[in-house]
Amino acid sequence: MAEPRKKLVMVGNGMAGVRALEHLLKLAPEAYEITIFGAEPHPNYNRIMLSSVLVGGADLKEIVLNDWDWYEENRIKLHAGHTVTRIDTKKRKVYSREGAEAEYDVLLLATGSQPFMLPLPGADKEGVIAFRDIRDCEIMLETSQTYKNAVVIGGGLLGLEAARGLLHLGMNVSVVHINAYLMERQLDEAASKMLQAELERQGMKFLLRKQSETIYGKKRVKGLRFTDGTDVEADLIVMAVGIRPNVELARSAGLEVNRGIVVNDYLETSEPGIYAVGECAEHRGIAYGLVAPLYEQGAVLAKRLAGVETGGYEGSVTSTKLKVSGVDVFSAGRYDEPPGTRTLRYQDEIDGVYKKIVLRDDKLVGAVLFGDTSDGASLFSIMKKGESIKGREKELLLGFSAGAAPASPTSRLEAMADDEIICGCNGVSKATIAEAIQSKGCSTVGEIKACTKASGSCGGCKPLVEGLLKIYGGDAVGEPVKEGICGCTTLSRDEIVAEIKRMELKNVKEVMNVLGWNNPEGCSKCRPSLNYYLGMLWPTEYKDEKESRFTNERYHANIQKDGTYSVVPRIYGGVTSPSELKKIAEVAEKFDVPMVKFTGGQRLDLLGVKKEDLPKMWEELDMPSGHAYGKALRTVKTCVGNTFCRFGTQDSIGMGIRLEKEFERLNTPAKVKLAVSGCPRNCAEATIKDFGVVAIDGGWELHVGGNGGVHVRATDLLCVVKTEDEVVEWGGAFLQYYRENAQWNERTSVWVERVGLDSIKAALEQQEERKALYGRIRTALDHTTDPWKQIASDRELRKNFETLTPEPAVRN
Ligand SMILES: Cc1cc2nc3c(=O)[nH]c(=O)nc-3n(C[C@H](O)[C@H](O)[C@H](O)COP(=O)(O)OP(=O)(O)OC[C@H]3O[C@@H](n4cnc5c(N)ncnc54)[C@H](O)[C@@H]3O)c2cc1C
Ligand SMILES: NC(=O)c1ccc[n+]([C@@H]2O[C@H](COP(=O)([O-])OP(=O)(O)OC[C@H]3O[C@@H](n4cnc5c(N)ncnc54)[C@H](O)[C@@H]3O)[C@@H](O)[C@H]2O)c1
Ligand code: SF4
């Protein structure tokens, strides 16, 4: 006769507990008679997706993980809407507030956490909520229909996701944060500031270093007052200041409780027969607040309950990704720099990319990525394996080996080891997904999700899963997934440009609507690229969309690591005069500029300028912008040439100044640097520039596609010409051909390699084509203005420079 099934009661019907039961049902489907008590009146749903519901990415109905039928099919008795208030450990019984009771042989506590509500006077007013469950989400959706001002307290993951949702719902959103910078538990100051700048661009306001004191209003909240006497109006306050494990039930039953319910490596509590899993459990001193470790716990617990051998749960290394569209942020392990560690950083303010890896004894112990998080999964995998990365540090930091071009997302995926984790939430490896596609016939992301769970939680790994589908799908799985310019579209750069031309699309929003963007807001990759393509295609009529540009280009100055800016006036050919130098010195003194420095491109950089001082300084300098901040013509470096140098064969200074005056203010796919040398000794280093000119006897050599940055590349010789006019015409035609054919953010060095020098030569060698290209670059140039002059003389534009939010503190 079969053994009678043991009674298993679970308290809490949330993500961690139900996942553990799913494992158990696979391992030992007949072992237990299961009863679940869940305080919420819903079946198990994906709490993580509440953030997506707010931004319209999912419907509340769509986030259910296990519907009512699942409970029936698995013969689970569910008491939905029942809160268990008492455990009798002697009688082995639990009792709910609503009057139900159940006996158990095994009791599983999976009660999760509750949001911490600041005990402020007025916190009980209508309109003060947390962001934890479906009800909170519904209140936000309803409130946004009638009220305008939302305040989110807490600038952590949850607060920012709530704030982004409320912004999407049309509310004015202010985030109140106690710290000087956002997400201080996951990010360092540099990444945090870049995050803040991007969120401000999206419309969020920040009140940093603010201590909340009182919530005021009559029945409903009207505002929030701070200890410094200031206040902010609010029709809705969302508290997102952390969570506390739900331990009261366990405590009252006499279980050992610390911050969470204390468990051993087998998830056993201090009371025999009672287990705890999920956010309510504390293992080796840690109560986790992310699903990945909770699912790992669940897998171990299921084995234990099924009588399958397990080595136990040993704790988890965690990683996080902020789920805010258009903002890529990844953090794993040590983001701070504790003693005994070594840190490597890469920061590109122009493209809004920041990468940091933290090493201890040649092992990766932490990573922070902003702007480009495509290497997050690989870094996390390496970190978890604990392998030595000696000699590979630079490659891991930059995402590609030195000297090589950055790999495409597909080749990165191909290069990943089979055991690398693709879906961090569910611990699904590349090999498991490959097997699902190749052996189990999965041909869509949905089928892979059903088969492996990958992409079923936060959804952050979906692009990787799509990529694997493309790699392993081959012909067997219908249409391969196309790689678009970013996650918002499957269209390539060429397809987009062709469609803009064909349909005469004239603004960023229109392009996204007409071409069916899957994210209506776009992201930090597609918005600036569309802005560039539109400006390139319609030079006479397109109005540049400032909001689609990065901070540096919006403020026409480079933001520095401490939040100040740098000012680089244009000094044609690097040639200045005593009176110009005096003027620069006077302005530097007047505005207390902490540092004046020569740049590598022969210009003067005024560093440490406050944002609000920028327009006044530009006005007083009365010099054109050096465009040192943008995807534009930067500098034309020159040597002294035959004017002073005894080796010089030509006037390199005159040639350089002419080129700079000809092409200044030009928007290009990526930054463009020029140089002119007066003889083949090449003192101006023209052969590592985008367009380099080297004088030879009786003429000029024109070189293209050089780069002296991360990937050093010497130029290719384009041609030799005789006159200065020809230099200008060929230079203009080359730059316009590059403008019209390169991808946004693609340097000439990468573009020349991609399309091949021969194709560029073939186009430019036809005189008619060359002259037409030069004509088009002139048209584009005729419609440019100097941004500094424009802002200095326009009161409305100047307003953008008044600081609204306090700048974060400068770290020593
Ligand atoms: C908006 C939001 C976004 C998030 N995004 C992410 C993310 O991107 N990535 C990530 O890893 N994590 C994210 N999290 C965290 C993640 O959702 C939690 O870590 C996870 O849900 C915890 O699972 P759990 O089962 O331990 O607790 P829960 O999912 O909270 O489930 C516990 C359940 O137990 C019930 N309960 C409590 N006490 C009792 C009782 N006495 N009787 C009966 N029922 C009871 C509760 O009502 C609740 O339904 C997010 C959380 C939120 C709120
Ligand atoms: N994308 C994700 O992975 C994701 C998204 C949402 C939530 N979650 C998880 O949900 C849980 C809750 O998230 P959370 O952001 O509330 O927790 P958190 O503890 O990570 O962050 C809370 C933030 O509130 C700030 N804070 C504390 N007291 C404050 C005060 N009085 N005024 C203003 N700010 C104050 C803290 O400085 C901190 O940055 C966490 O476990 C988190 O990991 C994860
Ligand atoms: S490149 Fe030739 S001309 Fe120019 S400074 Fe050097 S040696 Fe003189």
Ligand code: FES
């Ligand atoms: S990483 Fe969150 S669902 Fe895959």
